[in-house]
Amino acid sequence: MNSTFFASIAATGFAVAFLHAALPTHWLPFVLVGRAQKWSTGRTLGVTLLAGLGHVGLTIVLGLALVMAGLALQPSLGGIFHWIVGGLMVAVGLFYVFRSRHSHALPEASRRTYASDRAAVAALVTLLTLSPCEAFLPYYLAGMEHGWQAFLLLSGVLMAATAAGMLIFTSLSLAGFQRLGLGWVERYEQTILGVALILVGLAVAFLKT
Template identity: 40%
Template sequence: MSPPDLEQPVLWSLLGGGFVAAFLHAALPTHWLPFVLVGRAQRWSLPRSLLAVTAAGLAHIASTALVGSLIVAAGLALDGIVAGLLPYLSAVLLFGFGAFYLVRSAIRRPAMAGGPALDLAEPAVGHATAFWGLVAVMALSPGEVLLPIYMSSAQEGVGALALLTLAFAVGTILGMATFTTLARAGASVLKLERWARYEGAILGLALIAIGLLIVTHQH
């Protein structure tokens, strides 16, 4: 398998778009607020909380990569039957996710439901239980919004998919760590949640832009 061509501007655009999408997705309160609450209840230091963030973020991306690899394998098999279908299918999915986030950001405020459980923040919970509980919850919730980007890069080869996974990991951990640190430093959680409403709109536009990039690259 040949290494990815790092001189291709489309590859760099996908990597940059993947990093941005992962960072913005990690800015949702369900990706950092549990670490703030658990860290406060367990009286963790900031480095210990960030260690949990890093481990959980890696687990989150590992499960995303696993699901993404299965989707890519199925997509490539389908692409062998219907030549050229895979890029357009991934673009349609990106458009769909982008529209979903745009609509959701316009009609509702960020909700705490649907993400990692917050009841881990009981003071009686052991440190190891709290730590691995956060990691397990993130591992069991792969980033569905990142999966179409895997599909769009499937034909670039394994090397490109590995680079994309790295971009996802860096963006996710950086986003989770940034907002966890801000909240622990005294930033208003309510203000951060209000910012997350605009995150939905920005993420939607970013996903649609990546979809347009894929479609344009096919012509």
């Protein structure tokens, strides 16, 4: 795959990660808990960013394991490896499309009151950290043939998109934008992610040069 094609993969990955971060489960709990704990805007955003780093960190670790497994298998699979990667992305995309009716309920952490700020921070960070952005993982395989530089670039894309999405929507909600018009994200996020994965998977399978 040439660098232009990889750039398109990175751009699509950014859009997927940002859309995933726009889900209310990635920012509304911080707003609700922050108000309940009477946190300042700065502190609420700081906790949001901390949880986002944990969320991204686990995703990167899983992506690293996936790439290492791919590198181990690639020599024995030869010229069909890109077909396998593309097929995997299409399969995951189809799974998301069929799962599109799934409802994203707010985590229990956002509906509780806490005796201390430390407990509130620990609950929010832990819950988001243990919910990695699994939709981004196939993009690591798609960029694997570009080496570890591509892995680092994709990790940076994931971090930037996630942090931007979480901080932007948390800030807007704290500023009083009660109705952010993001209901469509909850309704169609699975379908959009699925279609994006299918398209990238087909491109990986058929456009390898």
